[in-house]
Amino acid sequence: MTPSRHRLTNYRTIPPRGIIAADSKRFEALGKGDLVTEIPNGDNKSTKVFVWDVLYAPMLGATLISVSQITQGGYSLHFRGQECRIFDAKDRCIGSVPLVHGLYRNWMRHSLPRRMNVCHVCMAE
Numbered sequence: 001m002t003p004s005r006h007r008l009t010n011y012r013t014i015p016p017r018g019i020i021a022a023d024s025k026r027f028e029a030l031g032k033g034d035l036v037t038e039i040p041n042g043d044n045k046s047t048k049v050f051v052w053d054v055l056y057a058p059m060l061g062a063t064l065i066s067v068s069q070i071t072q073g074g075y076s077l078h079f080r081g082q083e084c085r086i087f088d089a090k091d092r093c094i095g096s097v098p099l100v101h102g103l104y105r106n107w108m109r110h111s112l113p114r115r116m117n118v119c120h121v122c123m124a125e
Contacts, residue, residue, distance in 0.1 A: 001029065002054055002057070007035055008056060013031045014029065014031055019055075029055035031055075033054060034053070036048050037049050037063075039086055040096060049094070049095070074088070076091075084096065
């Protein structure tokens, strides 16, 4: 899910779909599209990862990408220690995301300021 409509390609509107955040607040997804995100891969390097059918929810505080969205794209993940390593279909490591305050966070160039309080857990109805 993302609040950033401009980051989605192949965007299409959908009938409003209810979403419940961890604090029980409700908001709606209004569309979906495909998202390209960059995963850190060494010093000042990154790898593009494609995620399909990402929901557009303008009231969401930050982009959330689920493990199942990544694995459905043909990638695999390995969680160990303080990082999540992402592998492509040929089992090559294409990036690593650090564990920060209990979450694997990938702060992208287009993300919200780190000082904002955002909900990191929600589900679609």
